[in-house]
Amino acid sequence: MSSSESARLRPLSSPCPTWCAGVHEPSIEANVSHRSVGITVPGVERSLAPDGDIHAIGVTEITIGLEQTRGETWVWFGSDHFARQSTVLSIETTKRVMRAVTALLDDVP
Ligand SMILES: [Zn+2]
Numbered sequence: 001m002s003s004s005e006s007a008r009l010r011p012l013s014s015p016c017p018t019w020c021a022g023v024h025e026p027s028i029e030a031n032v033s034h035r036s037v038g039i040t041v042p043g044v045e046r047s048l049a050p051d052g053d054i055h056a057i058g059v060t061e062i063t064i065g066l067e068q069t070r071g072e073t074w075v076w077f078g079s080d081h082f083a084r085q086s087t088v089l090s091i092e093t094t095k096r097v098m099r100a101v102t103a104l105l106d107d108v109p
Pocket of ligand 1: 034
């Protein structure tokens, strides 16, 4: 996290964003984490075998959602087939990734 990103963190959470699918207790409002409903995208994923040599290809599901904690909104991506990994990116980073992927795919038939 850069210093400019950490400077934007606020100590208290804000009221539920319109996309929040959570039910929160008023008593824990200060520490609440707002989460959207996840959008699940089916797809195909390639990964390395444990020996790092052979590529395995299989179906997967990637779940994408929003989370807001302490007033900062993040986009999380979860894939549970191969590596059980998730990635959480800032809104700005997600938009930059989307623009970069779109530019790369413009040259793919
Ligand atoms: Zn909420």
